[in-house]
Amino acid sequence: xxxxxxxxxxxxxxxxxxxxxxxxxxxxxxxxxxxxxxxxxxxxxxxxxxxxxxxxxxxxxxxxxxxxxxxxxxxxxxxxxxxxxxxxxxxxxxxxxxxxxxxxxxxxxxxxxxxxxxxxxxxxxxxxxxxxxxxxxxxxxxxxxxxxxxxxxxxxxxxxxxxxxxxxxxxxxxxxxxxxxxxxxxxxxxxxxxxxxxxxxxxxxxxxxxxxxxxxxxxxxxxxxxxxxxxxxxxxxxxxxxxxxxxxxxxxxxxxxxxxxxxxxxxxxxxxxxxxxxxxxxxxxxxxxxxxxxxxxxxxxxxxxxxxx
Numbered sequence: 001x002x003x004x005x006x007x008x009x010x011x012x013x014x015x016x017x018x019x020x021x022x023x024x025x026x027x028x029x030x031x032x033x034x035x036x037x038x039x040x041x042x043x044x045x046x047x048x049x050x051x052x053x054x055x056x057x058x059x060x061x062x063x064x065x066x067x068x069x070x071x072x073x074x075x076x077x078x079x080x081x082x083x084x085x086x087x088x089x090x091x092x093x094x095x096x097x098x099x100x101x102x103x104x105x106x107x108x109x110x111x112x113x114x115x116x117x118x119x120x121x122x123x124x125x126x127x128x129x130x131x132x133x134x135x136x137x138x139x140x141x142x143x144x145x146x147x148x149x150x151x152x153x154x155x156x157x158x159x160x161x162x163x164x165x166x167x168x169x170x171x172x173x174x175x176x177x178x179x180x181x182x183x184x185x186x187x188x189x190x191x192x193x194x195x196x197x198x199x200x201x202x203x204x205x206x207x208x209x210x211x212x213x214x215x216x217x218x219x220x221x222x223x224x225x226x227x228x229x230x231x232x233x234x235x236x237x238x239x240x241x242x243x244x245x246x247x248x249x250x251x252x253x254x255x256x257x258x259x260x261x262x263x264x265x266x267x268x269x270x271x272x273x274x275x276x277x278x279x280x281x282x283x284x285x286x287x288x289x290x291x292x293x294x295x296x297x298x299x300x301x302x303x304x305x306x307x308x309x
Contacts, residue, residue, distance in 0.1 A: 096181040096235055099154045099242030101172040106251055107165035110141035113248050116164055121147040124157050126241070142249035154242035161246070181235050188228045194221050 107113040110133065118128055126149040133143035149157045158172055198218040205211040 094178070095176065096178045096239045097151065098175040098177055098235075098238045099151055099172065100175075100244075101154070101158050101170070101242065102245040102247070103158070103161055103170040104168040104247045104249075105161060105165040106168055107248055108250070110143065110248055110250050113164050114143075114145060117145055117147065117161075117246060117248075120157065120160060120163075121149065124153045125150050126153075126157070129243075136252065138252055140250040140252055142247075144245065144247045147244050147246070148241040149244060151240060151242050154244075158244065165248070177235055177239065181232070181239075184228050184232050184235070188225065188232065191221055191225045191228065195225065 105113065114131065114133075121128060126147050128145060128147050130146040131143065132145075133141055135141055147157075155172065158170065161167060161170065195218065198214055198221060202211065202214045202218065205214055
């Protein structure tokens with residue numbers, strides 16, 4: 001092989017080496033990216049789904065846990081409205097209706113709006129049962145207030161909420177529980193008659209067995225009476241006053257900024273979640289790799305023993 005051929009061979013070898021080196025670098029970068037992405041996905045699935053999504057996306061207004069402006073209709077009789085509408089035995093004054101409303105209002109001043117709503121509730125013979133306030137990252141206030149308003153003034157109170165601020169949404173709902181209320185009253189009357197009768201029988205009892213038997217029935221009836229009276233009292237309270245849930249918030253200031261700090265914080269959160277996912281993947285694969293390694297060395301050792309024999 002002459003000098004020219006040797007030179008060409010070195011050049012060719014060098015080019016191949018450089019290409020292989022570049023290929024290894026590219027494969028390494030792609031592999032690192034794949035590992036980080038896999039780690040991020042795994043980390044998000046296992047621990048980061050709630051924490052990361054909350055910090056990343058829940059930057060708007062939220063309300064306190066457990067605050068539900070929608071009443072639970074399951075606690076009322078669902079067929080009472082239609083059956084009562086067909087009945088002519090009772091006047092409109094005898095109706096038992098559970099009223100509920102909710103509204104979202106944008107206001108200029110949160111504190112002023114809360115004070116105004118409290119004053120309005122007082123003027124309508126109502127009262128406040130709950131109120132909450134939070135401050136956003138931009139220092140604007142938002143929260144909610146729950147008020148009880150007499151049933152006869154409920155709609156009028158809802159109409160005056162326009163004086164508080166700009167109403168973004170409002171809903172008022174009613175649940176007619178008249179049939180249930182009348183049914184409870186009838187059952188309560190029957191049970192009290194039974195109670196009276198068992199009391200008379202108790203006075204007439206001649207021996208211990210009769211006394212115990214009558215007392216058992218009397219105890220059962222009185223338990224049912226207490227239960228019905230509690231339900232009637234609950235309906236009296238909920239139908240006398242309607243409940244209005246009002247969400248109040250100040251408008252967010254529009255600030256034009258690059259948001260580098262927020263982007264940097266998000267990048268750190270994503271990186272931590274990726275590392276967490278990588279650790280999880282490693283913890284999952286490590287026992288498998290150890291098992292494969294042990295099998296490999298055992299098989300290799302057996303092959304060597306066979307060759308020696």
